[in-house]
Amino acid sequence: MKKLVIFLILSIVVIGCSKENKVERVSKVDSGTIAEVQTSQNQNNAEEKSQSQKVSSEKEKKVGAKSQKDNLGKKSSGTYTKELNSRMEKLEKEMQSKLDSGVTSEMVNANNELYEAWDKELNKVYKLLMEKLPADRKEKLKKDQRAWVKIKEEKANEAAKEADGGTLAGVLYSGTATGLTKDRAIELAKMYDNLK
Template identity: 75%
Template sequence: MASNGNYTKELKAKMKKVEERLQSKLDSGVTSEMVNANDELYKAWDVELNKVYKLLMERLPNGEKEKLKNTQRAWVKNKEVKANEAAKEAEGGTLANVLYSGTIADLIKNRTIELAKMYDDLK
């Protein structure tokens, strides 16, 4: 993907195809299918997160690299806390895994888009 300010747009278009492919499993109501779809979605977004993070680390000045690294570490810790909180809403039921995996997928998606926008803003 190019750095002509369209990285975010291209990323969203690419990932929309993945999301559409998995939507029927997410809507199935079958816990195992929903968890598997969320896991696949999380992994796909995580690949993109790592790509854009590396691109940023290549282009940012040293001080900004360190700031991004620290922010990313904090985000990773917070991601797990939020996912565990979401899972607790199911009070130990089978839905807990769906809530956990769905929250992880959503958080990674949002962070990836945030980093992609940051990359687009680099001149």
């Protein structure tokens, strides 16, 4: 009688499994109880699908980066500033927890990482402007940029002095330099968007 019940249960389970979700069931009768050990091919399929999606995602990122790079050399569509903010927003969100941590070294490292990223973006848009501007405006932009670099350094040093040599000096310096670099990158991006 027990064998008949086990056979019926197994038959129902096997029939209930879809072809897509192949499941192998092994039943074991031990002291009057039925224990089922289940192995699934879905786990392997899910892992393969996940790997495939990762590879596909990486390819899409590379294609997107190449497309973005190609588009940078073209005439501005008026959205460079939006694209810049969108690119940087993710990094800023990632760094926010470190900036809020209260741990000086984490705060300085986060500011430095943000500074490097904003500085890279600033240099990129500066180069784009230099390619598009007429000669007289190029010279003015060069002078303005040199003056801005000096002002940035002065303001960052002034901010650091507020800590009177304390551990927050590095945080104040790097935070000020980052904020000023971000503002300047956005300013140049808007200038680029306004080119006719």
